[in-house]
Amino acid sequence: MTDWIEACAADDVDEEDVIRFDHEGRTFAIYRSPDDEYFATDGLCTHEKVHLADGLVMDDIIECPKHNGRFNYKTGAAKGAPVCVNLKTYPVKVEAGMVMIQLS
Amino acid sequence: MGDHGAVIVGAGECGARAAFALREEGYAGPITLLGAERHLPYERPPLSKDGMSADAPGIKTIAEASRYESAAIRLMLSTEVASIDRARKSLNLGDGTTLPYETLLLATGARPRLLSLADTSRHCLYLRTHDDAGLIAARLGSGPRVIIIGGGFIGLELAASARGRGCDVTVLEALPRLLARAVPEGIAAVLADAHLRNGVDIRFGATIAAIEDKDSGVEVRLGDGSVLQADLCIIGIGAIPNVELAERAGLATDNGICVDETLRTNDPAIFAAGDCCSFPLSIYGGRRVRLEAWRNAQEQGTLAAGNMLGRHAAHASVPWFWSDQYDLTIQIAGLADEGRTTIRRNMGEDAFILFHLADDGRLVAASGIGRGNAVARDIRLAEMLIARSARPVADKLADAEIKLKSLLAA
Numbered sequence: 001m002t003d004w005i006e007a008c009a010a011d012d013v014d015e016e017d018v019i020r021f022d023h024e025g026r027t028f029a030i031y032r033s034p035d036d037e038y039f040a041t042d043g044l045c046t047h048e049k050v051h052l053a054d055g056l057v058m059d060d061i062i063e064c065p066k067h068n069g070r071f072n073y074k075t076g077a078a079k080g081a082p083v084c085v086n087l088k089t090y091p092v093k094v095e096a097g098m099v100m101i102q103l104s
Numbered sequence: 105m106g107d108h109g110a111v112i113v114g115a116g117e118c119g120a121r122a123a124f125a126l127r128e129e130g131y132a133g134p135i136t137l138l139g140a141e142r143h144l145p146y147e148r149p150p151l152s153k154d155g156m157s158a159d160a161p162g163i164k165t166i167a168e169a170s171r172y173e174s175a176a177i178r179l180m181l182s183t184e185v186a187s188i189d190r191a192r193k194s195l196n197l198g199d200g201t202t203l204p205y206e207t208l209l210l211a212t213g214a215r216p217r218l219l220s221l222a223d224t225s226r227h228c229l230y231l232r233t234h235d236d237a238g239l240i241a242a243r244l245g246s247g248p249r250v251i252i253i254g255g256g257f258i259g260l261e262l263a264a265s266a267r268g269r270g271c272d273v274t275v276l277e278a279l280p281r282l283l284a285r286a287v288p289e290g291i292a293a294v295l296a297d298a299h300l301r302n303g304v305d306i307r308f309g310a311t312i313a314a315i316e317d318k319d320s321g322v323e324v325r326l327g328d329g330s331v332l333q334a335d336l337c338i339i340g341i342g343a344i345p346n347v348e349l350a351e352r353a354g355l356a357t358d359n360g361i362c363v364d365e366t367l368r369t370n371d372p373a374i375f376a377a378g379d380c381c382s383f384p385l386s387i388y389g390g391r392r393v394r395l396e397a398w399r400n401a402q403e404q405g406t407l408a409a410g411n412m413l414g415r416h417a418a419h420a421s422v423p424w425f426w427s428d429q430y431d432l433t434i435q436i437a438g439l440a441d442e443g444r445t446t447i448r449r450n451m452g453e454d455a456f457i458l459f460h461l462a463d464d465g466r467l468v469a470a471s472g473i474g475r476g477n478a479v480a481r482d483i484r485l486a487e488m489l490i491a492r493s494a495r496p497v498a499d500k501l502a503d504a505e506i507k508l509k510s511l512l513a514a
Contacts, residue, residue, distance in 0.1 A: 016509075054477035056484045065480030066426070068399065081121055081402055082147075084167070 004093070004100045007040065013099070018062060018073075020053035021101075028090070029053045030099055031073045033060060038092045039073050040101040046078065046085035107133065108204040110412055111195065113185050113349065114211035115139025117148065118378030118401035118408075120166045122209055125409035127175045136178045136203065138185060138195075143234055144169060149398050151237040152258055153428050156265035159245040161237050188353035190371055207373050207412045210350055210361055211405060214343035214379040214396055219253065221315045227322035228315060228337045231258055240338060244269040248335030251324055253312060255282040257427050258340035260295065264429040267302050274332060275299065276310040276324070286425075288440050288458050290448070291473045298430055343396055345380045358382050360394040365418040367408045375412055377404035386420050387491065388442055388468070397425040422490045424483075431475050437487035438469030447501045455479050459486065465495040482508050 007021040013032040020043055021028045027043030029052045045052055045064040054065040062073040069083035076087040091102040110126055112119045115137050123137045139145065147164045155161035172179045184198030194204040215232055222228035229240050240262070244250070247270045252259045255277030266273050282292045299306055311327030321335040345360040355369045356362040360382030367375045367383060378401040384390040403421050410417055426435045443460025450456045455474025462468045470486035472479030485508040489496060496511045 050477065054480055056481045063484065065477040065484070068424075068484070081124075081406070082166075 004102050007099045007101050010038070010094050010097050010099055013038070016057050016059070018053050018055065018057050020051055023103075027051065028101065029062065029073070030092075030101070031057060031062065033074070038094055038099050040090040040092045040099075041071070041073050041076055042088045045069055045083065046087060047083045052087075108193065108206040109134030109136065110207050110209070110409075111136045111138065111203060111205035112209045112211055113138050113195070114209075114213055114346075114378070114380070115141070115145045115179070115181065116211060116213050116378065116401065117145070117166065117398055118213070118405035119209070119211035120145035121402050121405035122211060122377065122409040122412075123172075123177045124167070124175060125406040126412065127177070129410050129413055129415075131409075131413055133206070134178065135176065136180060136205075137172075138183045138197075138203075139179070139181045140184055141233055141235070142182045144172075144179070144181070146234055147398075148232075151234065152231060152261035153265060155234075155237045156241050156244060156262065157268060159242050161234065161241050163234050185349060188349060188374075190353055190374070193373060205373070208375070209405075209408050209412060210369075210374065210376040210380060211378045211401075211408075212346035212349060212361075212376075212380045214345045216339070217342040217344050219312070219315075219339050219341060221312055222337070222339060225315050225317050225322055225337065227317055227335065228339055230339050231262065232343075240336075243336050244271055246335070247271060249321070249333065250274070251276065251322070251332055251334040251337045252340065253324075253337060254340040254342070255279075255306065255308075256285070256340055256342065257283070259338070260299065260429055261427060262338055262340065263299060263304050264302070267304060267430075273303070274305040274307065274334070276307050276312065276326070276332075278309065278311060280308050282306070286440075287434065287436065288446065288460070288471050290446075290456075290458055291434055291471050294454075294473050295429060295432065295434070298432055302430055343379065345382075345394060347380060350374075350376065350380075358392065362392075365390075366411045366416055367404060367419060368411065375408045377401070377408040383419060385423070385439075386418060387422060387493070388439065391442075393423070393439070395423050395425075397423065399424050420491070422487045424487060432473060433475070433477060433480070434471070434473045435479055435483040436469065436471045437483050438467075438490045440469040440471055442468035445498075447498050449482070449502055449504050451478055451482070451504055453478065457482055457486070459496075459501045461498070466493050467496055467501075485509055485512060488512055 016034045029043045031039040050066040070079035071087045076089040145166045186196045216230040249272040314325040324332045347357045350361040361376035382394040445461045447459040455478035457472040460469040
């Protein structure tokens with residue numbers, strides 16, 4: 001499976017911000033970085049399954065709204081307590097003003 | 105640091121984080137983490153929340169046993185510390201053995217304040233540990249009548265959890281409103297309303313005159329003469345810092361083990377962090393506080409670890425805590441009592457934030473309530489504004505159309 005899925009319009013996401021995208025029972029977080037690139041990760045924090053899209057994006061970090069667990073949303077790397085499990089990331093491309101993510 | 109290494113007394117959030125932080129900071133010597141409980145260090149916040157949703161609560165460990173092994177952290181559980189011999193730099197343990205240290209961290213936490221009227225009752229319980237939670241959760245299963253003494257966070261979270269289990273719940277609060285110590289009135293009122301809508305009977309201004317076990321449960325007599333019967337009574341009337349070990353060793357205490365801004369006690373080899381310590385809060389001009397909060401325990405554990413290795417870093421965080429009750433979450437950054445003026449920002453769907461400003465216009469605290477994580481992002485941004493001693497324009501704080509992030513850039 002290497003399907004590209006349409007997640008949202010490119011301008012649905014503000015710069016240095018994140019939105020939630022649900023697809024077939026799964027939930028994802030779609031990010032737009034301060035340098036105007038798009039990224040996608042699993043939507044739930046690996047600590048307590050909280051929606052990361054309610055969290056704060058600062059540079060390349062997403063911070064969980066519940067307990068401030070931090071991840072680099074470009075790589076999925078967990079950045080310290082209380083999170084210790086990395087976040088899964090997905091390939092992203094922008095075509096015709098739409099953000100597409102590749103689920104595998 | 106010499107061969108005796110780092111010893112940490114107290115294996116809660118603070119102690120466990122400190123142990124890992126010592127390794128993450130590059131320390132290669134021995135690390136010993138001493139815990140009084142028999143369990144691997146675990147997260148306490150769920151105990152009053154999800155932990156009450158079934159008869160036998162699960163345990164959310166901070167790290168698996170293998171992580172302590174791979175970090176070469178010696179974990180000594182079910183271990184009591186009898187005294188500190190500061191002259192010898194060594195601990196006397198409950199089993200008669202001694203344990204030397206080069207540097208020591210006291211992360212002894214706090215314990216529930218006891219209600220002496222309840223001393224002989226078999227039906228009055230307190231919540232601090234996983235084992236306490238197990239006892240309470242098992243008894244909620246029979247759908248009993250529950251009296252909760254104390255309308256603080258523990259009491260209210262337990263009230264919501266007990267309603268979720270179908271219990272009949274009465275909350276007895278001594279003051280005229282809930283959460284008087286830590287939460288502004290506007291938010292406490294929303295919480296009180298949520299409890300009433302969910303069927304909790306809250307009695308304000310309630311004083312306890314007597315508690316007596318009966319054949320069928322427990323009877324609580326109030327100061328106004330009324331008598332309440334229940335199967336179970338849970339007491340949540342605050343916590344007392346565990347300072348006795350420090351006191352007996354001659355360390356200074358003042359509502360907690362006194363530390364400086366680097367979390368060092370008056371003995372340069374001994375640090376204290378988390379619920380047990382009182383420390384100067386730099387963002388409020390060095391006001392001495394003691395915080396009973398998960399994030400503070402974590403941050404101070406990490407900070408103390410670095411300072412045990414000679415970093416001399418000062419604590420500069422903004423206090424932050426949260427509570428979950430029903431579908432509502434409150435989050436508070438800063439200490440609201442530092443403020444003189446309050447600005448309200450409505451966030452839709454009953455969510456709102458109160459910003460607390462000092463006389464000189466500094467943002468000193470922000471308190472929010474809403475469903476799920478409706479206020480989380482803005483409380484986090486407010487925390488950053490507070491840390492910078494920002495003086496945001498009141499109209500902008502009140503206007504939900506203006507992103508708080510834009511004020512941060514200003």
